[in-house]
Amino acid sequence: MIAIELIKVKKKYPGCSVPAVDNLSLAVEKGEIMTILGPSGCGKTTTLRLIAGFERPDGGTIALAGRTVTGPGQWVPPEKRKVGMVFQDYALFPHLSVEENIALGPPGENRKEKADEMAALVNLAGLEKRYPHELSGGQQQRVALGRALAGNPVVVLLDEPFSNLDTDLRNHMRREVTKIIKAAGTTAVFVTHDLKDALAVSDRVAVIRDGRLEQVGTPVDIYRHPETEFVAAFVGKSTILEGEIGPDHCSVKTAIGMIPCGHTHNLPAGRPVKVSIRPDSFEQDTEGDIRGIIRETTYGGNEIEALLEAHTGNGPVNLQVHIHPEENVREGTELRFHVLPEFVAVIDS
Ligand code: ADP
Ligand code: MG
Numbered sequence: 187m188i189a190i191e192l193i194k195v196k197k198k199y200p201g202c203s204v205p206a207v208d209n210l211s212l213a214v215e216k217g218e219i220m221t222i223l224g225p226s227g228c229g230k231t232t233t234l235r236l237i238a239g240f241e242r243p244d245g246g247t248i249a250l251a252g253r254t255v256t257g258p259g260q261w262v263p264p265e266k267r268k269v270g271m272v273f274q275d276y277a278l279f280p281h282l283s284v285e286e287n288i289a290l291g292p293p294g295e296n297r298k299e300k301a302d303e304m305a306a307l308v309n310l311a312g313l314e315k316r317y318p319h320e321l322s323g324g325q326q327q328r329v330a331l332g333r334a335l336a337g338n339p340v341v342v343l344l345d346e347p348f349s350n351l352d353t354d355l356r357n358h359m360r361r362e363v364t365k366i367i368k369a370a371g372t373t374a375v376f377v378t379h380d381l382k383d384a385l386a387v388s389d390r391v392a393v394i395r396d397g398r399l400e401q402v403g404t405p406v407d408i409y410r411h412p413e414t415e416f417v418a419a420f421v422g423k424s425t426i427l428e429g430e431i432g433p434d435h436c437s438v439k440t441a442i443g444m445i446p447c448g449h450t451h452n453l454p455a456g457r458p459v460k461v462s463i464r465p466d467s468f469e470q471d472t473e474g475d476i477r478g479i480i481r482e483t484t485y486g487g488n489e490i491e492a493l494l495e496a497h498t499g500n501g502p503v504n505l506q507v508h509i510h511p512e513e514n515v516r517e518g519t520e521l522r523f524h525v526l527p528e529f530v531a532v533i534d535s
Contacts, residue, residue, distance in 0.1 A: 188252070189341055189373035190214040190237060195246035195256075197232055197397075206232040207243070208397035214341070214373055215389075216251075219364065221376040223384040224394035225420070230377040233394075234343045237375065238271055239264035251340045270334030270342040270372075274349060276326050278318040285314040287329050291336030300336050308332040308366055324355050324362070331366060341373045348383050360386045381421060385409065393417050409464070411448075411531045418462035418533065423491065423506045425465075426533070431457045438532060441498045442476050442505070446527035451534060464529035465491065468507040474522035478505070480515055487511070494521065 192212045198205040206229045214220045222230050235241040237248060239255065239262065247257035250269070255262040270291065278287050289301040305314050308328040318326055327347060334342045347363060348356045364387045367374045378384055384391045385405040392402040393416070401408055401417045412418035415426055429440035431453045437444045438461045445461055453459065468476070478496035481504075490509040495502045507523060509515050 187216040188213050189216040189218070189250065190220075190375065191247075191249045192233075192237070193247045193249075195233075195236060195243050195248060197229075197236060197241060197243045205229075205244075205397050207236065209246070210394075210397065210399055211246075212392055212399060212402065214375060216373055217371060218389045219367060219374045219376065219387055221378060221384040221388040221391045222394055223378055223381065223391050223420075226379055228394045229397035230379070230394060231345055232397075234271075234345055234375065234377055237341070238269045238343055239267050268337065268340040270337055270339035272327070272330045272334045272342065272344040272347055274346045276318075276330040278326060278329055280318050283315050283317055284310055284321070284329050287318070288332045288336055291333040301332075304332040304336040307335065307370065309362070322355075323351050324359050327351070327359060327363070328366070331363060335366070335370050335372060339372060341375065342367065344374065344376045346378055346380075347376065348378070348380070356383075357386075363387070391421075393420065395420075410529055412462050413531075413533065415460065415462070415533060415535075418531065423465050424462045425505045427461050427463070427503070429459060429461050431455050431459060431532070436527075438530075441500055441503050442496050445525050445530055447530045447532055448527050450532045453532065453534060457534075460533040460535050462531045462533055463505070463525060465506045465508040467526050467529040468494070468505065468523045469526055470509065470513070471522055471524045474524040476505070476524065477520065477522040478502070480509070480517055480519045480521060483509070483515065483517055485511070490515065494523070 192210055195210045196205055197207040236243050248255055254260050255267050285301045288304050289297040308331055310328055390404055391408050393400045395416050401413045408421050418424040427440040429438040431450055432439050433455045435450055437446050476496055478494040480492050481495045482493040484491040490511055492507050492509050494505045494507045496505050
């Protein structure tokens with residue numbers, strides 16, 4: 187069953203030359219956690235506000251749990267949509283306690299019981315009487331989440347929920363928030379510009395650029411099989427090379443030789459394509475056919491990110507590679523590599 191369906195949704199703010207959301211179609215399954223991932227200004231917050239009913243689109247339809255809430259001649263106001271929202275700054279009332287803040291979520295009777303039940307679900311039992319300033323960032327976030335879930339929403343929307351947290355707490359809250367949402371059995375849409383957030387919390391990720399959908403898939407899918415150059419570059423590091431499909435249909439002929447690929451989308455041999463190669467695919471090999479000079483290195487603890495200036499018949503080509511830190515490689519060292527097909531994707535341009 188589909189919990190949220192956007193069909194060709196469009197939103198252009200007055201005075202802006204380009205739409206903030208441009209013909210966006212996206213379906214979120216019931217119980218699914220979907221993340222909208224994209225750079226700042228690509229239309230993520232606008233998309234959430236359109237789903238919640240805080241903005242009216244210029245075109246397209248939005249349905250929640252099978253009911254059209256926005257469409258030609260149709261409009262359901264925000265308070266009737268059964269949408270829970272967690273704002274980027276949590277938007278807690280400073281003069282209200284934890285339980286009073288949470289009790290703002292559910293409408294009608296039994297607010298207090300529901301608020302206590304929610305406080306327990308978001309692991310705040312015992313802290314019901316505290317005020318927001320007496321809570322840590324992670325606890326404040328759980329209050330906001332408790333409030334959003336307390337109204338039994340069809341869907342909960344979270345705008346950059348981890349951006350105000352430091353690294354340790356961020357890792358912890360990614361797990362915590364995902365667990366709470368799954369325990370509540372709610373459908374959720376997260377919005378983030380942070381790749382790690384998206385890969386960590388999502389069942390599926392929708393990558394957005396300039397208000398348009400670039401690709402939607404599982405975290406593994408979008409990392410391993412980017413379908414566009416933008417996704418390849420935004421979802422981690424990647425080297426993009428031009429080439430053509432090889433005669434065996436499972437490789438691409440490029441300036442650095444034949445690159446093995448997992449799948450080539452049944453494209454015909456000789457077809458001009460691009461190929462995205464994640465650094466994970468370059469394996470150091472003293473016998474490897476790809477050889478070059480290490481030009482830039484960035485120490486990352488368990489691995490070193492490096493730029494390899496590879497020698498080819500037609501001059502140097504820059505490749506993004508990983509090196510083991512034990513190797514003690516310096517800039518200027520010559521190294522050899524071969525390519526594993528696991529993190530290679532064909533981009534049909
Ligand atoms: P994101 O959340 O991905 O950073 P937004 O949805 O906030 O992006 O914004 C998308 C685009 O729409 C941006 O270019 C932004 O400047 C513009 N925009 C957002 N809100 C408004 C508004 N209320 N009025 C005019 N332009 C807006
Ligand atoms: Mg935003």
